[in-house]
Amino acid sequence: MRLRVYFTPGEVHAGDLRGTSAAVVDAVRATSSIVEAIANGARAVHPAVTVGEAVRLRAELAEDGERPLLCGERGGIRPGGFDLGNSPAEFTPPAVGGRRLVMTTTNGTRAFAAAVGADRVLAASFLNRSAVADAVRGDRAVAVVCAGRKGRFALDDAVCAGHVVRAVIERAAAPVTLDDGATAARDLAGRYGVSGEMLAGTAAGRALVEAGLGADLALCASADRRQIVPMMYDRVITVPRG
Amino acid sequence: MRLRVYFTPGEVHAGDLRGTSAAVVDAVRATSSIVEAIANGARAVHPAVTVGEAVRLRAELAEDGERPLLCGERGGIRPGGFDLGNSPAEFTPPAVGGRRLVMTTTNGTRAFAAAVGADRVLAASFLNRSAVADAVRGDRAVAVVCAGRKGRFALDDAVCAGHVVRAVIERAAAPVTLDDGATAARDLAGRYGVSGEMLAGTAAGRALVEAGLGADLALCASADRRQIVPMMYDRVITVPRG
Numbered sequence: 001m002r003l004r005v006y007f008t009p010g011e012v013h014a015g016d017l018r019g020t021s022a023a024v025v026d027a028v029r030a031t032s033s034i035v036e037a038i039a040n041g042a043r044a045v046h047p048a049v050t051v052g053e054a055v056r057l058r059a060e061l062a063e064d065g066e067r068p069l070l071c072g073e074r075g076g077i078r079p080g081g082f083d084l085g086n087s088p089a090e091f092t093p094p095a096v097g098g099r100r101l102v103m104t105t106t107n108g109t110r111a112f113a114a115a116v117g118a119d120r121v122l123a124a125s126f127l128n129r130s131a132v133a134d135a136v137r138g139d140r141a142v143a144v145v146c147a148g149r150k151g152r153f154a155l156d157d158a159v160c161a162g163h164v165v166r167a168v169i170e171r172a173a174a175p176v177t178l179d180d181g182a183t184a185a186r187d188l189a190g191r192y193g194v195s196g197e198m199l200a201g202t203a204a205g206r207a208l209v210e211a212g213l214g215a216d217l218a219l220c221a222s223a224d225r226r227q228i229v230p231m232m233y234d235r236v237i238t239v240p241r242g
Numbered sequence: 243m244r245l246r247v248y249f250t251p252g253e254v255h256a257g258d259l260r261g262t263s264a265a266v267v268d269a270v271r272a273t274s275s276i277v278e279a280i281a282n283g284a285r286a287v288h289p290a291v292t293v294g295e296a297v298r299l300r301a302e303l304a305e306d307g308e309r310p311l312l313c314g315e316r317g318g319i320r321p322g323g324f325d326l327g328n329s330p331a332e333f334t335p336p337a338v339g340g341r342r343l344v345m346t347t348t349n350g351t352r353a354f355a356a357a358v359g360a361d362r363v364l365a366a367s368f369l370n371r372s373a374v375a376d377a378v379r380g381d382r383a384v385a386v387v388c389a390g391r392k393g394r395f396a397l398d399d400a401v402c403a404g405h406v407v408r409a410v411i412e413r414a415a416a417p418v419t420l421d422d423g424a425t426a427a428r429d430l431a432g433r434y435g436v437s438g439e440m441l442a443g444t445a446a447g448r449a450l451v452e453a454g455l456g457a458d459l460a461l462c463a464s465a466d467r468r469q470i471v472p473m474m475y476d477r478v479i480t481v482p483r484g
Binding site for chain 2: 005006007008010011013149150151152153154155156158179180181183184187188190191201202203
């Protein structure tokens with residue numbers, strides 16, 4: 001298996017992800033929120049890059065008879081008129097059960113946009129790290145695409161990517177070839193455990209604490225809390241349901 | 243002091259480097275070659291992003307009565323018509339003494355282009371790691387700009403950046419604030435020593451070995467071999483000479 005890590009969406013070039021399963025990571029907080037939402041019964045998450053695109057998408061879905069929830073953040077904060085922000089704890093069964101969500105976040109939804117050329121796109125976080133590794137176990141090429149922060153390297157995502165890399169290696173039947181990014185992510189994951197304190201030491205974590213949302217960090221660091229792997233089908237993130 | 247590391251030129255946004263000393267790193271091999279060239283008596287290195295730009299620049303300099311040398315690589319190999327490639331060992335006193343060099347490399351010269359907005363731009367490598375740290379000691383904001391590899395994270399540059407970060411921290415009189423990139427680079431440098439074997443395990447190192455140029459790696463890993471810090475003045479890299 002070929003295993004790569006991209007630390008920012010900008011590192012992904014057109015065609016890079018052909019033949020590849022791409023696990024998108026925005027540990028603090030978008031992919032954590034997506035995992036919680038789907039685990040708690042949301043039917044699907046529709047990522048939108050801009051607030052305007054999110055508002056239009058909600059209107060389109062409403063025309064089809066849906067009652068979609070608008071959720072996400074700008075600068076960490078829920079925009080006016082949005083139903084939910086981007087705290088994983090908001091996506092409870094009563095809040096999201098049976099609903100479609102339109103989500104726009106500063107960094108996370110751009111990473112899904114960058115991953116569109118992959119054969120499969122998975123939502124990965126500390127919450128479902130092992131489930132993601134199980135899902136890609138037999139694949140020939142796997143890439144972790146980190147959302148990063150404002151186009152730059154983000155330590156929370158890099159450490160999360162590294163924990164995914166380690167979980168993938170543990171399960172591998174055949175030898176795994178790591179690129180430079182996967183090697184570095186694996187090493188950083190070895191240096192850092194998974195904890196809210198670790199996340200609080202990253203730029204994303206510090207910004208969240210300053211915004212009064214530091215309580216989210218412990219939830220974002222809850223390793224293997226969920227066994228689901230949301231996947232993107234035709235730009236909609238969901239899981240196969242019975 | 244604020245200390246940042248950018249792992250790719252693409253992470254640098256316009257205005258980021260204002261008020262900042264930027265150390266450009268392309269450990270394998272451009273900044274190693276620049277340090278060797280200047281240490282061995284080259285008057286200056288003129289970076290050019292494309293081969294065409296390099297050829298034009300040589301012609302312009304020749305019109306001014308210079309006898310500039312054209313050097314660099316594409317895919318690791320010296321282009322036809324070039325005087326020198328990009329092996330640090332080529333830049334000997336007989337080859338470069340008293341000469342101006344026009345240099346174009348796949349990744350390194352792009353990093354210098356990205357750093358143009360900085361207050362000072364320095365050429366950094368394992369060869370002059372401590373000298374670079376001495377040079378920025380009193381600065382308020384320092385950034386390491388890694389060349390990366392084809393727009394992506396490169397482990398050789400990240401480890402070199404981390405060794406620069408460690409050397410800067412060792413010398414700091416005031417507290418040093420690290421961003422996520424500098425934190426990760428510092429940790430990776432702690433994981434990896436400086437050696438040709440380490441470089442041979444990176445993507446850049448493997449490509450060099452495959453091109454039959456693996457002998458360059460030991461020289462690129464010669465920590466603190468040189469005490470000079472080439473700096474870019476008006477897009478020309480040189481050192482003040484008496």
